[in-house]
Amino acid sequence: MRDSLGTTFAALADPTRRAILARLAQGEATVKELAEPFAMSLPAVSKHLRVLERAGLITHGRKAQWRPCQINAAPLKEAADYISLYRQLWEGRFDRLDTYLNSLNNEENAP
Amino acid sequence: MTQPGTHDTMATRTLTIERVFNAPREKVFTAFTDCEHLMHWWGPHEWPLAHCDIDFRVGGTWHYAMRETATGNESWALMLFDEIISPEFIRYRDVFSDANRTINTDLPESASTLHFYAEGDSTRVVSTSMYADAESLKKMLEMGMEQGFKEMWDRLDAYITR
Numbered sequence: 001m002r003d004s005l006g007t008t009f010a011a012l013a014d015p016t017r018r019a020i021l022a023r024l025a026q027g028e029a030t031v032k033e034l035a036e037p038f039a040m041s042l043p044a045v046s047k048h049l050r051v052l053e054r055a056g057l058i059t060h061g062r063k064a065q066w067r068p069c070q071i072n073a074a075p076l077k078e079a080a081d082y083i084s085l086y087r088q089l090w091e092g093r094f095d096r097l098d099t100y101l102n103s104l105n106n107e108e109n110a111p
Numbered sequence: 112m113t114q115p116g117t118h119d120t121m122a123t124r125t126l127t128i129e130r131v132f133n134a135p136r137e138k139v140f141t142a143f144t145d146c147e148h149l150m151h152w153w154g155p156h157e158w159p160l161a162h163c164d165i166d167f168r169v170g171g172t173w174h175y176a177m178r179e180t181a182t183g184n185e186s187w188a189l190m191l192f193d194e195i196i197s198p199e200f201i202r203y204r205d206v207f208s209d210a211n212r213t214i215n216t217d218l219p220e221s222a223s224t225l226h227f228y229a230e231g232d233s234t235r236v237v238s239t240s241m242y243a244d245a246e247s248l249k250k251m252l253e254m255g256m257e258q259g260f261k262e263m264w265d266r267l268d269a270y271i272t273r
Contacts, residue, residue, distance in 0.1 A: 086126050086221075086240060087126055087128065090126070090128040090238055090240075091128065092155055093152070093153065094128065094130040094236070096151075096152040096153075096155075096156075097130075097132065097139075097142060097152045098130070098132055098133075099152070100142065100148070100151045100152040101132050101133065101134040101138070101139065101142065102133065104134070104138070105133065105134065
């Protein structure tokens with residue numbers, strides 16, 4: 001799980017790749033359509049797409065450039081879940097600390 | 112460095128959680144730095160602290176274990192204290208270890224801060240943790256926070272959770 005998360009986050013670290021993903025979140029697109037907003041060559045865009053594909057973030061026919069790319073949400077969800085695990089951990093800690101501090105207050109205030 | 116609630120995104124892997132506690136700052140700070148208190152709340156109910164050895168100073172460590180009541184399984188960790196301003200601030204790293212304090216480098220470490228703000232008789236605690244391996248953390252920092260970044264993530268978030 002951790003290895004694939006590392007791949008996901010590494011792929012997401014690049015702003016162009018995030019922009020490509022944001023575009024694909026709106027619907028599938030060809031390499032040519034993806035290249036247009038970036039003023040980048042098709043090979044340069046293809047390179048980013050390969051990184052995204054290796055991370056499992058998109059699916060794309062390697063040989064056919066006209067075949068549309070599609071976003072694959074599963075790794076993104078996993079990445080989001082990873083953060084939410086730590087959120088739960090801290091919310092739980094704070095809940096218990098709150099209970100504990102209140103119990104100390106009650107002891108002090110006891111007659 | 113980090114304002115509460117603003118950096119909780121998947122891309123930075125930074126999680127900010129805050130809570131106001133009904134106790135004065137000194138008391139809340141001590142609850143984080145003294146085993147006598149930590150034993151009562153740090154571990155989840157089903158994973159209470161079974162071992163606690165804290166050397167609370169810059170360069171010191173907190174070595175602890177949580178033990179699952181049902182199975183007896185133990186999870187060891189080391190907290191490394193990098194900066195302390197009592198009773199306001201703690202900067203630390205969290206790593207997985209074993210009973211002999213050997214750091215498990217296969218599992219990611221997290222870099223974290225705890226801020227304690229006095230608010231009358233209450234205390235606001237802000238916990239910020241950045242969960243990343245060194246390489247992706249470096250990339251995250253280089254990348255900075257671009258304009259329009261949040262909006263894009265909101266769209267992605269909406270997409271993946273639909």
